[in-house]
Amino acid sequence: MGELSELELSKIIETSNNNITVTDENGIILRSHPEHWEIYGMESGSYVGKSVYELEEEGLLTPSINAIVLKEKKFSRILQHTKTGRVVMSTGYPIFNQDGQLVRVISYSQDQTEIWKLQEEYEQLQRKLQGYQTEVEDLREKELDHSIVARSSEMQQVLKTIYHVAKTDATILLLGSSGVGKSTFARALHKESDRHREPFIEVNCSTIPESLFESEIFGYEPGAFTGAHTKGKPGLIEQADGGTLFLDEVGELPLSMQAKLLKVIQExxxxxxxGxxxxxxxFRLLTATNQPLETMVEEGKFRLDLFYRLNVVPIHIPSLHERKEDIPVLLQHYIQKSNEKYNENKKLHSSTYEALIQYNWPGNIRELENLIERLVLVVEEPTIYPKHLPVTISGQTTQAETSSPLSIAQEIGEKKSLKETLEALEIQLIAKAYKECKTTYEMADYLGISQPSVMYKLKKYQQYL
Known part of the structure; x- marks a missing residue:
C-alpha cells in the first residue's frame, strides 16, 4: 500500500462517524478511530496492537464483534451493553484474500443508547395507552352512564353517592364549575331512578328571558295574553309529570320566580x-349551578328558604384539574367516540397525551370533548401531534414565531456569528423533532433529511436534547 493510500485510509477512519475498527486474522487491532473506545467507558486512544480477545477477557467488550466474525467467518451484527450502561450497535464484515482465507475484520460501532431509551419509553407509553383503552371499555361497562368515564377516587365517590341516592326521590343539588358535566350526571340520576321510563325535562334557567320565564315554566291557558296559542301550552314543569325536572343554572333563576317555584316544590x-x-x-327535582348559592343568599340574590329546599343532597363534581387521573381515560374515550362519529381512525401521539394531561383544562370536560372532536375533524394526518394543539396547550410557538429573525435573535443573542446562529436554529429544530417523533425515520421525514443524518445530529447535539 502506497504512502498516499495509507494516509487516505487513516483519515477515513479518523473522520468517520461510525467508529471503525480493523483487526487482522488473529484479532489484533490494526486500525481504530481514536475516540471509538470512549463509548465503552475506556480511555480515548487507538488501542492499536491490542487483542480483541484480551479486551473481551477484561470485560471491556461484551462481546467483541470482531471476535464473533473471526469465529463465524461471516457478516454479524450485535447489540453490546457496556459496563457504563450504554447500548452500542456493532456490525462486523469479514475480508477474505484470493485464497479464501479470512485476513481482516472491519467493524462499525454506533452508540444507540438514546435511541434505545426512546424505543423503551415509546413501548412503555404504548402499553400505558393500551391500558387506558382497556380501562375505558371496562369503565363503560361498569359506570351508571356510558358518557361518564372516571377512574379517580374523587369521581368514584361521586358515582357511589349518585348510585346510592338515584333510587330515591330526594332533591339533588349538583355543584361544580362550568363544563364538569353536571347535566350528564343529572341524566345518569334519572336513568338509574324508578322514573327512568318517564320524561326527563331539562331547563337551562340562564337561557330563558325573564319576561317569558313564567309562561315557559308554568305554561298558559288559551288567551292568557296577547300572542298566546289558542289551545294554550303546558309548561316545562307539567311536561315533567311522572318523571324528572332538571333545573340547570338554577342560580340564574329570577327572584320573581323563586317564590312561585318554592310553592310548587313544597306542594x-x-x-x-x-288559569x-x-x-x-x-316530579323528582334535580338542580345544578356553578355559582355559590350561599353567597347569593347573603347578598339577597337568592331566597334562603328556596336554597334549603334545593340543598337537600348537595353533590360536588370536581373540576378536571382536581382529578388529573381521569384525563388519560377521558382522552381515550372521546377519541374513540369522535372516530366512531366521523368514521375516522385518528390517534393521539404519546407526546400529545403528555401535553393534554399537563394542561389545566379551565373549561373542564366540555373543553376536552370539543377539542378532541375538532382535532379529529381538522387534522389531516392519521396521528395527532403536539404541533396540532392550540398554543395555549402545547406551549409551543407557531412556525412563523419560531422562524422569525427577531425570535431567533432574542433566543441566541444578537452577537452570534452566522455559523453559530444557524447551529442554534438547527438545535431548536432537532430538539423539536426529537420531542414529537417516535423514531429516527419519522424524524427524518419530519425534518426532510436522511435517517443517517438524523443519527449524526442526535449524537452531535446529544447534550441539548
Whole structure:
C-alpha cells in the first residue's frame, strides 16, 4: 500500500462517524478511530496492537464483534451493553484474500443508547395507552352512564353517592364549575331512578328571558295574553309529570320566580298562567349551578328558604384539574367516540397525551370533548401531534414565531456569528423533532433529511436534547 493510500485510509477512519475498527486474522487491532473506545467507558486512544480477545477477557467488550466474525467467518451484527450502561450497535464484515482465507475484520460501532431509551419509553407509553383503552371499555361497562368515564377516587365517590341516592326521590343539588358535566350526571340520576321510563325535562334557567320565564315554566291557558296559542301550552314543569325536572343554572333563576317555584316544590301543585285551577304534578327535582348559592343568599340574590329546599343532597363534581387521573381515560374515550362519529381512525401521539394531561383544562370536560372532536375533524394526518394543539396547550410557538429573525435573535443573542446562529436554529429544530417523533425515520421525514443524518445530529447535539 502506497504512502498516499495509507494516509487516505487513516483519515477515513479518523473522520468517520461510525467508529471503525480493523483487526487482522488473529484479532489484533490494526486500525481504530481514536475516540471509538470512549463509548465503552475506556480511555480515548487507538488501542492499536491490542487483542480483541484480551479486551473481551477484561470485560471491556461484551462481546467483541470482531471476535464473533473471526469465529463465524461471516457478516454479524450485535447489540453490546457496556459496563457504563450504554447500548452500542456493532456490525462486523469479514475480508477474505484470493485464497479464501479470512485476513481482516472491519467493524462499525454506533452508540444507540438514546435511541434505545426512546424505543423503551415509546413501548412503555404504548402499553400505558393500551391500558387506558382497556380501562375505558371496562369503565363503560361498569359506570351508571356510558358518557361518564372516571377512574379517580374523587369521581368514584361521586358515582357511589349518585348510585346510592338515584333510587330515591330526594332533591339533588349538583355543584361544580362550568363544563364538569353536571347535566350528564343529572341524566345518569334519572336513568338509574324508578322514573327512568318517564320524561326527563331539562331547563337551562340562564337561557330563558325573564319576561317569558313564567309562561315557559308554568305554561298558559288559551288567551292568557296577547300572542298566546289558542289551545294554550303546558309548561316545562307539567311536561315533567311522572318523571324528572332538571333545573340547570338554577342560580340564574329570577327572584320573581323563586317564590312561585318554592310553592310548587313544597306542594307539588301548580297553575298555568291565566288559569283558575291548580294541578297536582308528580316530579323528582334535580338542580345544578356553578355559582355559590350561599353567597347569593347573603347578598339577597337568592331566597334562603328556596336554597334549603334545593340543598337537600348537595353533590360536588370536581373540576378536571382536581382529578388529573381521569384525563388519560377521558382522552381515550372521546377519541374513540369522535372516530366512531366521523368514521375516522385518528390517534393521539404519546407526546400529545403528555401535553393534554399537563394542561389545566379551565373549561373542564366540555373543553376536552370539543377539542378532541375538532382535532379529529381538522387534522389531516392519521396521528395527532403536539404541533396540532392550540398554543395555549402545547406551549409551543407557531412556525412563523419560531422562524422569525427577531425570535431567533432574542433566543441566541444578537452577537452570534452566522455559523453559530444557524447551529442554534438547527438545535431548536432537532430538539423539536426529537420531542414529537417516535423514531429516527419519522424524524427524518419530519425534518426532510436522511435517517443517517438524523443519527449524526442526535449524537452531535446529544447534550441539548
Amino acid at each position: 307539588k301543585k301548580m297553575m298555568r298562567v291565566g 283558575k285551577k291548580e294541578k297536582y304534578i308528580d
